[in-house]
Amino acid sequence: MIYFDKVSKIYSDSSAALQDISFHIEPNEFVSIVGQSGAGKTTLLKMILAEEYPTEGAVFFESANIHKLRKDDLNKYRRRIGTVFQDFRLLPNKTAYENIAFAMEAAGRSDEEIAADVPHVLELVDLGRKMWSFPGQLSGGEKQRVAIARAIVNQPDLIIADEPTGNLDPVNTFEIIQILKKINDLGTTIILTTHNKGVIDSLNKRVITMDNGKIIRDEKSGGYVI
Amino acid sequence: MFWTKVKRVIKSGWVAFWRNGYVSLASVLVMTVALLVISAIIYSDALLNSTLQNIKNKVDINVYFVTDAPEDQILTLQQQLNAQPEVASTTYISSDQALAAFKDRHATDQYTLQALSELDSNPLGAILNIQAKDPSQYEGIVQYLNTEDTSVASGTTPIIDKINYDQNKTAIDALNRIIAASRTLGLVLAIFFALIAILITFNTIRLAIYISRDEISVMRLVGASNKYIRGPFVVEGLLYGLSSALITIILLYPASYWLGPISDNLGTGINLFDYYLQNFFQLLVILLVSGLVIGAISSYLAVKKYLKI
Numbered sequence: 079m080i081y082f083d084k085v086s087k088i089y090s091d092s093s094a095a096l097q098d099i100s101f102h103i104e105p106n107e108f109v110s111i112v113g114q115s116g117a118g119k120t121t122l123l124k125m126i127l128a129e130e131y132p133t134e135g136a137v138f139f140e141s142a143n144i145h146k147l148r149k150d151d152l153n154k155y156r157r158r159i160g161t162v163f164q165d166f167r168l169l170p171n172k173t174a175y176e177n178i179a180f181a182m183e184a185a186g187r188s189d190e191e192i193a194a195d196v197p198h199v200l201e202l203v204d205l206g207r208k209m210w211s212f213p214g215q216l217s218g219g220e221k222q223r224v225a226i227a228r229a230i231v232n233q234p235d236l237i238i239a240d241e242p243t244g245n246l247d248p249v250n251t252f253e254i255i256q257i258l259k260k261i262n263d264l265g266t267t268i269i270l271t272t273h274n275k276g277v278i279d280s281l282n283k284r285v286i287t288m289d290n291g292k293i294i295r296d297e298k299s300g301g302y303v304i
Numbered sequence: 305m306f307w308t309k310v311k312r313v314i315k316s317g318w319v320a321f322w323r324n325g326y327v328s329l330a331s332v333l334v335m336t337v338a339l340l341v342i343s344a345i346i347y348s349d350a351l352l353n354s355t356l357q358n359i360k361n362k363v364d365i366n367v368y369f370v371t372d373a374p375e376d377q378i379l380t381l382q383q384q385l386n387a388q389p390e391v392a393s394t395t396y397i398s399s400d401q402a403l404a405a406f407k408d409r410h411a412t413d414q415y416t417l418q419a420l421s422e423l424d425s426n427p428l429g430a431i432l433n434i435q436a437k438d439p440s441q442y443e444g445i446v447q448y449l450n451t452e453d454t455s456v457a458s459g460t461t462p463i464i465d466k467i468n469y470d471q472n473k474t475a476i477d478a479l480n481r482i483i484a485a486s487r488t489l490g491l492v493l494a495i496f497f498a499l500i501a502i503l504i505t506f507n508t509i510r511l512a513i514y515i516s517r518d519e520i521s522v523m524r525l526v527g528a529s530n531k532y533i534r535g536p537f538v539v540e541g542l543l544y545g546l547s548s549a550l551i552t553i554i555l556l557y558p559a560s561y562w563l564g565p566i567s568d569n570l571g572t573g574i575n576l577f578d579y580y581l582q583n584f585f586q587l588l589v590i591l592l593v594s595g596l597v598i599g600a601i602s603s604y605l606a607v608k609k610y611l612k613i
Binding site: 186 | 522526
């Protein structure tokens with residue numbers, strides 16, 4: 079589904095964020111990427127979202143080089159990916175409902191679909207009661223659940239979760255990971271980065287360990303080892 | 305789908321305008337100041353025009369005829385002058401009227417009156433007062449008079465004694481230069497202040513959108529197209545413009561009411577309050593168009609910066 083072909087990213091001051099990275103992610107996989115801060119995890123995710131461009135090599139999504147997509151195609155491609163971030167990145171002036179509706183509007187869905195799907199997906203993350211709350215009125219765990227609801231509402235092929243539990247307490251962390259597992263069970267590929275050893279060890283899924291811009295370990299069902 | 309998108313963009317812009325209350329208020333206030341500057345430019349232009357027109361109207365030339373000039377010839381000449389495109393108006397003052405006016409002017413001067421009564425006949429000739437449409441045209445009119453005079457009186461002595469243009473020439477030329485310079489200066493100042501007003505507004509809207517830069521990146525990540533992201537911001541910019549134009553036209557009412565008598569007393573020949581009432585819709589249209597254009601273009605350009613990813 080996603081294929082990194084000898085990708086390097088070198089910033090202008092000649093420090094390499096990624097060095098000669100190659101790996102494959104199959105459909106319906108749950109891949110965790112671990113490593114210390116500055117290991118290159120976020121750069122790697124930004125490559126997949128086409129927020130960053132590789133200095134060398136290429137990144138493929140179903141045989142299409144994502145860095146050579148035209149603007150329209152790039153927008154369509156991004157709609158096939160749901161993103162969840164440590165800092166939630168909700169639109170602060172829109173309610174939970176509107177935040178999710180916005181992603182559907184961007185994907186060109188009809189008003190009827192939006193009216194039907196948004197409450198449904200909010201129920202899925204157990205936030206039906208907070209539908210009309212603004213992000214400022216929600217707790218960290220609730221915000222992250224809104225972000226997940228937004229990520230899954232367009233039924234994406236892939237969900238990218240960049241340290242989604244970094245700002246959450248253990249109970250919320252557990253709940254968020256459970257939701258992600260459930261989404262994966264329903265057939266969506268998930269790429270997760272985290273610093274949380276407990277999360278990685280409990281998942282028992284594929285783990286890619288990075289250090290200094292390189293992949294130093296790639297295990298089918300690994301644990302958190304740095 | 306197109307209309308659904310348009311509807312969503314307008315709604316989204318409207319909602320953002322209300323929810324970002326303080327940011328909107330700040331932008332609207334700054335833009336109101338900018339539009340007030342533009343109104344001040346319009347008012348100054350009206351004042352300048354009216355004052356210059358007033359001064360121009362005070363400039364005229366007198367044609368003094370010889371005392372024995374036949375009245376019908378003078379009246380023929382007056383008709384010919386009135387037919388000239390550059391002549392605004394002419395006034396004929398017969399020698400009797402000229403004498404009466406002279407006596408009036410010197411009513412307290414016994415010696416002059418006595419000297420006058422010693423004479424057998426009226427020493428004053430008839431006068432033709434001419435006003436041109438523009439002071440720069442007097443030279444041509446004087447030339448015309450000089451050639452006409454010889455032909456009217458063909459063979460006989462000329463009927464024109466003298467034209468006071470030559471005495472007034474320096475004053476008229478100086479006035480022409482002042483009028484031209486005032487116009488240029490007025491235009492330069494107007495452009496200068498309008499530019500400053502536009503730049504300040506642009507910067508304010510840019511700051512308002514800078515606050516939203518993270519939102520824009522989130523919108524991009526959920527795959528929203530550039531047009532769909534930009535639309536609501538442009539709608540917000542249009543709303544800033546609309547609100548500011550309405551506030552400005554309302555603020556102009558008391559301002560004009562207060563300035564009206566002052567401008568009248570200054571001898572500018574214009575009452576700004578009357579000007580406001582007479583040109584209300586014209587002013588409103590200018591303010592609306594300026595506000596909407598500045599708002600929309602500022603927003604469009606400001607968002608562009610964050611759409612590059």
